[in-house]
Amino acid sequence: MLGLGFQRPRRSPWELLRSAAVSFFLALLSHIALAMVPRLFPSLSLLSMLPISAFVLVATIFLGKCWRRLLGISASAPAFVLFNILFLWGVYVAVIRGAIPSILDAILNAECALLVFGFYKIFSSDPGMVAHDSSCSMESEQKGFSEFNLQYEKSPLFSRVRYCNICKTSIRGFDHHCPAFGNCIGQKNRRLFIGLLAGFVITEASYTMCSTHFITKSLNTQKIRLESIISGNLVISTTLFSILQVLWQVVFLVWHIYCICLNIRTEEWINWRKYPEFQLIIQPQPGSPTPETRFTNPYDKGFIGNMKDFFKPKD
Template sequence: MVGSGFQRLRKSPWEILSSAIFSSILVVSSQLALAMVPHFFPSFSLVSMLPIAGVVFVATVVIGRWCRRLLGVPASAPAFVLFNVFFLWGVYICIIRQAVPSLLDAILNAECALLLFGLYRIFSSDPGMVSYDSSRSTEASCNGFSDFSQCENSSLFPRVRYCTSCKTNIRGFDHHCPALGNCIGQKNHRLFMVLLTGFVIAESSYTMCSTRYITRFLNTSRVGLEANLSLNMVISTMLFSILQVLWQVVFLMWHLYCICFNIKTEEWINWRKYPEFQLNIPAPAQQGSAFSEIRFFNPYDKGFVGNIKEFLKPKH
């Protein structure tokens, strides 16, 4: 009998609702905390505010996690990501949009809409879950292992890795992404790269639009409580976007490197777990040692062009 593969762990409707509500509260709290940075440090430059904003944001998230555990509310990193997108888009529409040209306004709104669509697609995508045969022959060949990569006949499951978070085997498994609540594997790796690039572009566009608003605000020299609150919110969300871009660019560069050399993140970190990446180098005879040296060897590397073609090739 051939099964349809493992399914990701499902939550009850109450767990989904409670985690979504808590995530929305955490987003608003963290963004309001960030808005206090320009309020209390108005004389600081944006560069000086950036590390302070990073510390404030991390501290707020840590406190939020502590409160979540205290209240027994299940975590939902995807909801946190989703509500942050909605929050920044809302700040843009309500405040920043008035200082942005029509063409740039249309571009940013399109980028936000595409981000939401991309998040929906990757939240619900199949990363490449592997069906398995529950017959005696398969059980014998795998010695009861649920992780196919640990089977004696692991060649039957090339580049299939086990995700401990989803409790399933994924073909072309790169990593489990907590922020997206899904594994990144053979079937959704390209979507993940497009989405990651989209975040960098959208947040960079948001930063550019925020700069236009701040410049216009300073030139007009408006005063009043409402204007100051608006300015602080724009500055704080811009700092948030810059912080996101900084780590996302590094993350994007890493994944581009992996694509160019046809190596997965999981394989690079844990290559000693997988025999195909181990090259035994015998010890020189003159040293009189019986031990051989194990070095890393990538059997899947087809050259720069070949690796990129394989990544772009449609996956079924």
């Protein structure tokens, strides 16, 4: 007997609080380290500061990871992402907002609010988990999940069911496990994921536009000044942070749009040799001792068909 269900692994309140506290500290440390870049290199342009900021950010995250491993404590990636959103929003409200026209101010605040709401929705969403009973679980372990999945390949309910090694469960339409959102991306929440990813790009691009507008007015007029060295450095460092985020998120978003156009998942693309339906066996030619295995996509319905498949309601 198989049934659909969604049940996130439970963690104790103390463990959740500790992970959130560590994430908050790491997010704060990252932004303090980034704020030192304009402090130490005040004569450089924003473009020149970008590679330095990227190095500082990667080094800070790496040192934080080593520190956590040394102390044996864990952090929450979703909490880290959430604290970064709130930090940027806080800097905007506290420092930048007064220099921004009311319409742009309303738009950016609405974008931040929607981003937090969307983040909560995808964190708590069901990606399309498939719950097996104990007998099915034993059978899947004995046969291997790929072979076990072939029994359901003709059933729409169980099409493209993949196994997530992190969540230790089966996901219908599994694309990948997203640590930043603390959830798998599957059949039921893939559209929400794409929308949220686009929301991050739009919001951070809007923040960059507003912060650069603030910096320009502060430098070129006497009406608005940087209130202090600390606030000025924070505006510049958060601008650099937003630009770096937009750069990699745009690439990530383009990749997922490309996969949508081909009707393929990230997991299937990377590990296609694990799934028989993606393997096209070419019989050996004279002089070739073994057959050749090539990639084929049986789910590709053409651009229009793939887009219809992506936007149609998910059961």
